[in-house]
Amino acid sequence: MRIATPQAHPRAAQEAAVLRSARVPLSITAVSFGGEIPAQHAGAPTVGIGVLGFAIPGVLGVAIGRKLRK
Numbered sequence: 001m002r003i004a005t006p007q008a009h010p011r012a013a014q015e016a017a018v019l020r021s022a023r024v025p026l027s028i029t030a031v032s033f034g035g036e037i038p039a040q041h042a043g044a045p046t047v048g049i050g051v052l053g054f055a056i057p058g059v060l061g062v063a064i065g066r067k068l069r070k
Contacts, residue, residue, distance in 0.1 A: 024063045031055035 035051025 024059060027059045028056055031059065 032048075032052055032055065035048045035055065039045055039048035039051075
């Protein structure tokens, strides 16, 4: 897989960066919905809050860790 350099294709590099940035909020949204479904079935709202309590720092930690590794 070839990765475009910013000098050769500035528009393509910008679009790729936007898509990478969009993954973080999309992941948080997916995990929150994934936590709300079991919370509704369990009848306990603390399940959904617990999932969000682990999901948001977890997803942000992974995103920041990936950025620091580069």
